[in-house]
Amino acid sequence: MEFALSEEQRLLQDSICRYLESECNLDRVREAAENNVTQQAEVWQGLSELGIQGIIIPEEQAGVGLGFLDAALVAEALGRSVAPVPFIGSSIMAPVALMAAGSDDQKEAWLPKIAAGDVVFGVGVTEQIAQRETTGIKSDGGKLTGKAMFVIDGVDANMLIIADDDGALYLVDVNAAGVTRQNLKTIDKTRAVAEIVLEGAAAEVLPGSQNDREPLLKTIDAGRLMLAADTLGAADIMLEKAVAYAKERKQFDRVIGSFQAVKHMCAEMATELEPCRSLIWYAAHAVYDIPDEARLLTCHSKAHLSEVGRFVAKTSTEVHGGMGFTDLLGLHYWFKRIGLDRQLLGAPELIREQAAAVQGW
Amino acid sequence: MDLAYNEEYVEFRAEVQAFLKANKSSAPKGRMGWGQADDKSRTWQQLLIKHGYAARTIPKEYGGFGAEPDILKNHIIAEEFAIAGVRPGHSGDPRLVPVVLELGTEEQKHALVGPTIRGDMVWCQGYSEPGSGSDLASLSTKAVLEGDEWVINGQKIWTSGAQHADMIFCLVRTEPDAPKHQGISYLIFKMDTPGIEVRPLVTMTGEAIFNETFFTDVRVPKDQIIGRRGEGWFVANATLKHERGSLGDPNQLEGRFRSLVEMLKSEKIDGKPLIEFPIYRDRLLKLQARVLSMKCNGMRILTANTKNEEPGLARWIVKLLGCELNHQMAALAIDVMGELGVLYEDSPYLRNYGMWQRNYMLDLGLIIGGGTAQIQKNMIGERALGLPKEPKYDAI
Numbered sequence: 001m002e003f004a005l006s007e008e009q010r011l012l013q014d015s016i017c018r019y020l021e022s023e024c025n026l027d028r029v030r031e032a033a034e035n036n037v038t039q040q041a042e043v044w045q046g047l048s049e050l051g052i053q054g055i056i057i058p059e060e061q062a063g064v065g066l067g068f069l070d071a072a073l074v075a076e077a078l079g080r081s082v083a084p085v086p087f088i089g090s091s092i093m094a095p096v097a098l099m100a101a102g103s104d105d106q107k108e109a110w111l112p113k114i115a116a117g118d119v120v121f122g123v124g125v126t127e128q129i130a131q132r133e134t135t136g137i138k139s140d141g142g143k144l145t146g147k148a149m150f151v152i153d154g155v156d157a158n159m160l161i162i163a164d165d166d167g168a169l170y171l172v173d174v175n176a177a178g179v180t181r182q183n184l185k186t187i188d189k190t191r192a193v194a195e196i197v198l199e200g201a202a203a204e205v206l207p208g209s210q211n212d213r214e215p216l217l218k219t220i221d222a223g224r225l226m227l228a229a230d231t232l233g234a235a236d237i238m239l240e241k242a243v244a245y246a247k248e249r250k251q252f253d254r255v256i257g258s259f260q261a262v263k264h265m266c267a268e269m270a271t272e273l274e275p276c277r278s279l280i281w282y283a284a285h286a287v288y289d290i291p292d293e294a295r296l297l298t299c300h301s302k303a304h305l306s307e308v309g310r311f312v313a314k315t316s317t318e319v320h321g322g323m324g325f326t327d328l329l330g331l332h333y334w335f336k337r338i339g340l341d342r343q344l345l346g347a348p349e350l351i352r353e354q355a356a357a358v359q360g361w
Numbered sequence: 362m363d364l365a366y367n368e369e370y371v372e373f374r375a376e377v378q379a380f381l382k383a384n385k386s387s388a389p390k391g392r393m394g395w396g397q398a399d400d401k402s403r404t405w406q407q408l409l410i411k412h413g414y415a416a417r418t419i420p421k422e423y424g425g426f427g428a429e430p431d432i433l434k435n436h437i438i439a440e441e442f443a444i445a446g447v448r449p450g451h452s453g454d455p456r457l458v459p460v461v462l463e464l465g466t467e468e469q470k471h472a473l474v475g476p477t478i479r480g481d482m483v484w485c486q487g488y489s490e491p492g493s494g495s496d497l498a499s500l501s502t503k504a505v506l507e508g509d510e511w512v513i514n515g516q517k518i519w520t521s522g523a524q525h526a527d528m529i530f531c532l533v534r535t536e537p538d539a540p541k542h543q544g545i546s547y548l549i550f551k552m553d554t555p556g557i558e559v560r561p562l563v564t565m566t567g568e569a570i571f572n573e574t575f576f577t578d579v580r581v582p583k584d585q586i587i588g589r590r591g592e593g594w595f596v597a598n599a600t601l602k603h604e605r606g607s608l609g610d611p612n613q614l615e616g617r618f619r620s621l622v623e624m625l626k627s628e629k630i631d632g633k634p635l636i637e638f639p640i641y642r643d644r645l646l647k648l649q650a651r652v653l654s655m656k657c658n659g660m661r662i663l664t665a666n667t668k669n670e671e672p673g674l675a676r677w678i679v680k681l682l683g684c685e686l687n688h689q690m691a692a693l694a695i696d697v698m699g700e701l702g703v704l705y706e707d708s709p710y711l712r713n714y715g716m717w718q719r720n721y722m723l724d725l726g727l728i729i730g731g732g733t734a735q736i737q738k739n740m741i742g743e744r745a746l747g748l749p750k751e752p753k754y755d756a757i
Contacts, residue, residue, distance in 0.1 A: 001370065001433055002363045003660035004668075009362075069362055243746050258749040260735070263742035270741055271678040278657035278675070279650070285362045297653070304650035352646040353639070361622075361636050361645075 003281070005073070012066075013073040019046060020081035026330045032084045033189035033333070039156040040084045044117065047083075053091045054115025061111035063095075068222070069284040072229040076280075079233030079341075082333045084190040086120050088226040089153030094121035096222040097161050097169050101208030101215035106171065110159070122154030122174075124162040124196055125220055129346045137198065139164040142205070144172065144198040152223065152344065154194030155183050162196065162203070167213040170203035177201065188340035190333060221295055223345050224302035225287070229280050231309040231341045232273070234334045238316035239269045241331065245320050256319075265315050272308045279304065299355035303348035309338040364660075370433055377441045380412055388447045403480045406450050414438050415450025416478040419462070424475030425452070432667045443612035453477035454484045457530050460547075460599050464588050473549075485552070487517040487531030487574060488597065495736050497532075498541045498594060502576065504533040504548060506583065511535075511548060513556075513579040519730070523559045523572040526552050536591045547593035550581040566722045567706070609683015611652075611659035617690050618652045621645065624712070628697050635697045644693050651686050655679075677745045681737040684728045691721035 005013070024043045032040045047053065055071050057063020071092055078087055095114055098107055113119040126149055127136055137146030148162050160172040160179075172179060178201035184193050209215040243266050246257030256262045283297035313335045317324035324331050342348070366374065387408070389401045409415035410426055417435065419425025428434075442449040452458055454477055461473050476482035493500040502515025513533055523529070529552055536544035552559075556579035561569030588596040625636040625645055635641045658675050665672035694717035695702035704711050705718055728734050742748040 001366045001664070002667075003657070003664040004362065006362065243748065246748060254752060255749060257742070258751055260739065260751060263748050264735070264738040266746055266748060267738035267741035270674055270746060271682055271738075274674045274678050275651075275654035275658040275682065278661045279654035281362065282653075282657040282660070285364070289362075289364070300646075300650040300653055303646075304654065307647070349643065352643055352650075355646050355649070356642050361642060 003278070005069075005281070009070060009073060012070060013077060016047075016050060016052070016074055016077040017080065019050060020077060020083055024081045024083045026082075026333070029082050029084060029190060029333060030330060036183075036189070036192075038084050038190065038192035039086050039120065043083060044085050047085060047087075048117035052087065053117045054095075054111075056092060057095050057111045057115045058099075061107060061115065063111065063115040067284070068225060068287040069281060072225060072280055072284040075226040075229035076233035076236075079230035079235075079337060080237045082190045082234065082337050086122075086153035086156050086191075088223055088230070089123040089151075090114065090119075090121040090157070092226050093123040093125075093152065093219050093223045094159075094161050097123070097206060097209070097215060097219040100218045101169055101206035101212075103207050106204070106206060110171075119159055120153060120157045122151045122157030122160045122194060122196070123219065123223070124148030124151035124154065124160060125169075125216060125223075126150045126345070127165070128163045128167055128216060129220065130350060136165040137162060139166075139168065139170065139203065139205075142203060143178075143200045144170060144203045145200055146198055148196045148198070150184065150193045150344065151196050152193060153191070154181065154196060155192035157194075160196060161206075161219075162198070163216055167209070167216040169206040169209040169215060169219070171206065172196075172198070172201055172203045186336075186340055188333075188336040190337060191340065193344070217295070220345055221287075221298045224351070225280070225283060225298050227341045227344055228298075228301040228305040229284070231305040231338050232276055232280055234337045234341070235269075235273055235276075235305075235309045235312040238312050238331070238334050238338075239266070239273060241329075242266055242269065242316040242319040245323075249321075262319060265319055269312045269315050272311055276301075276305055276308055296355055296358050299351045299358065302345070303351040303355065306342040306348045306351075310342060313338045366433070366437075370437060373434055374437050374441065377414065377438055378445075380414070381441060381445045381447055384408065385445060385447055390448070405448070406478070406480050409450030410478065414442075416452045419452055419458070419474060419478060423462070423470050424478055432663060436663055439610075439612055443616055446616070451478070456486055457484050460530075460587060460596060463599060464596055469587065482528055483522065483526050484528050484530060485520045485523040485526035485572075485574075487520055487529045489519045490516060491518050495733055497597075498545070500532055500534060500545065502531070502533050503537065504535050504546065504581075506535070509583045511581045511583060511585075513548070513550075513576045513581060515576050517574045517576075518562070518571070520559070520572045520574040521570055523552065523574050524561060524569070528552060529574070530587075532593050532597055535593075539591060542594045543591050545593035545597075546590050547587045547596040548581060549585050549587060550579070554579050554581065556580070564722070564726065566719050566726075570723075570726075609655075609679040609681075609687075611656045611683070614652050614655055614683060614686055614690075617687060618649065620713070621648070621690050621694055624694050624717075625697055628701075628712070630699075641693075641697060644696075648686070648690055648693060651682075651689075655683060655686065674741070674745045677737075677741045680731065681734055681741070684724060685734070688721065688724035688728060691717050691724055695721055 023046055051064045052074055054063030055066050055074060059065040095111060098110055127134055134147045134149055137144055137148060158174055160174060162170050162172050178199040180197040182195045184195050246262050246266060247255055249256050280301050283301040286294040286297050317331060317335060320331060323329050389405055406415055413426040413428055416425035417428050418430045421427035458474055458477055461469055488497060490500050504511040504513045530549050532545050533548055534544050535546040556577045558575040560573045562571040562573055563569050626634050628635050661675050662672045698712060701710055705715055743750055
């Protein structure tokens with residue numbers, strides 16, 4: 001019985017964090033954000049050399065063949081660095097969909113390319129969680145018609161995985177006739193979501209998803225878990241920054257961290273956040289090892305991290321005082337990242353309802 | 362990450378389960394262990410010591426089971442007793458026994474440990490004073506050495522169980538001229554010593570869980586001290602550490618949560634169970650996420666302990682978060698009951714004997730006791746996050 005990261009996992013996380021600290025520092029992030037770049041090419045290339053794009057893809061398909069805990073550690077590191085890269089949709093959700101429902105030919109065709117960083121996938125499944133301005137997506141004889149909103153990593157994608165109204169998953173080429181893409185600007189400039197309008201666009205179904213919602217649900221679970229881990233990383237660094245600022249900033253001839261009002265804000269952030277780390281480790285471990293518990297744990301990870309993330313984002317900003325509100329410190333990049341994570345793939349209220357349903361409540 | 366137990370532990374778990382199945386019926390009810398001293402509790406405790414489910418690592422020569430320390434086996438015992446809903450055993454007063462074993466003389470170990478773990482010697486703690494709560498080290502109950510005896514004068518408060526206790530372990534000021542942390546000694550003495558008066562302190566629950574304890578010229582033999590003169594603060598810190606570890610226990614959180622779910626399923630409004638109302642259900646789910654994360658946090662601490670690593674923040678937060686979570690669970694249970702949730706004492710329609718109402722108040726006491734939530738936040742801020750202490754002023 002050992003509830004801890006392995007030596008390899010610590011090394012993996014260290015190497016990614018070190019890489020991102022040097023190659024994806026705030027200046028880089030800022031530069032990308034100001035130029036509306038949501039896939040920072042050099043960082044994406046560097047991560048590719050570390051094997052990140054194929055982290056959960058089996059070795060037979062040229063991936064690294066690691067598990068979801070490893071993937072969650074990567075997502076956490078990316079959240080820490082607010083890295084502008086299409087990891088969650090392209091490197092996690094798309095492979096999960098392909099592995100769960102793709103034919104052998106589809107797996108052979110796409111998984112090695114994803115692992116090599118030769119293709120970026122956008123994933124549009126939001127309509128299956130909650131429809132907003134859309135009327136859904138109809139499939140008819142291998143063609144899709146409708147509108148997919150908030151397609152994760154959709155802006156930089158060459159290929160798409162889109163769910164239809166029955167929850168079946170389809171491969172769609174972004175450049176196919178009848179596909180129109182529009183960038184939806186969000187508060188978070190480090191990642192982008194797209195709207196995809198389909199008008200009789202050619203689509204290839206993932207056969208395992210045709211009469212079975214499980215591949216769709218697995219894809220959503222994987223995305224939610226990664227969003228939770230991303231929030232953990234972003235919130236963790238917001239806490240670190242608040243503590244560092246409280247140790248350095250002086251008012252009334254004292255560092256502000258010596259005032260209990262400020263100290264207690266920091267302590268509350270740490271108290272809320274620390275157990276989240278263990279929750280995500282457990283949920284990620286459960287995906288392969290305790291499958292009966294995986295969905296419940298994933299729902300709770302996403303919903304709970306959304307709540308704790310929001311608290312930390314707000315509190316850390318307050319600890320920084322007026323400076324926290326400015327663009328100068330760049331704290332808002334993490335604030336906004338956490339804000340986007342919260343809403344994607346279901347806000348906490350919706351996800352808790354699913355967690356209740358999973359338990360028959 | 363490997364959550365499976367190896368064969369030795371799988372077998373051990375099976376043994377514990379078999380024991381519980383066979384002996385469950387003779388276990389006393391209720392959850393307080395070491396403070397109770399009725400015959401049924403004593404017999405149960407004896408049985409547990411015999412099988413190694415209580416006082417497990419305390420050496421045989423002092424009356425324990427004498428097993429090698431094994432954190433996982435302790436964990437399995439705690440977990441299985443919690444799942445079975447059976448009152449676990451104890452290793453004597455958890456605030457005192459580890460201290461005697463660590464810092465007591467050979468004679469003290471023989472005289473105190475055995476009777477304490479058997480439940481024949483019940484203790485109360487004399488730390489807090491009316492003027493010394495969070496700032497415990499400012500305590501002023503004094504002891505003066507006259508010949509071979511300490512003469513003690515002063516007052517303690519929050520002495521839980523003092524009315525039933527045989528003995529007290531007590532912090533007193535013996536070196537009035539030393540700096541405040543270095544002027545304290547840790548004395549132990551009998552509660553029937555002349556000059557001790559115990560007055561029950563009725564709390565908001567309506568029960569006298571605590572007491573005020575007064576000392577007037579209480580005479581105690583000189584050798585009834587643990588550690589040396591003036592070292593009492595450091596002796597006491599060892600015990601505070603043990604007490605804090607036990608508040609906010611994840612097994613207890615999980616047990617409470619299960620009862621809470623049962624309540625939402627059984628309690629109805631207009632014939633419809635409360636769990637079918639989205640607003641109540643959402644509150645339940647929010648709490649479930651917290652309970653699960655504390656369970657996982659507990660596993661992380663357990664692993665750190667088995668590897669002899671310092672769990673750091675994961676440990677510092679347990680008391681603060683665990684006690685708050687217990688209180689929030691009780692709060693939801695009361696809201697689920699609505700008007701029924703304010704019935705009390707021997708009222709008709711009472712659910713679960715009024716357990717939730719009582720816990721809602723008692724848990725607030727636990728948020729305050731054993732280091733208030735605010736003191737916990739200071740410790741997390743200062744010791745775990747490295748923030749500076751508040752500067753000291755002479756007077757305000």
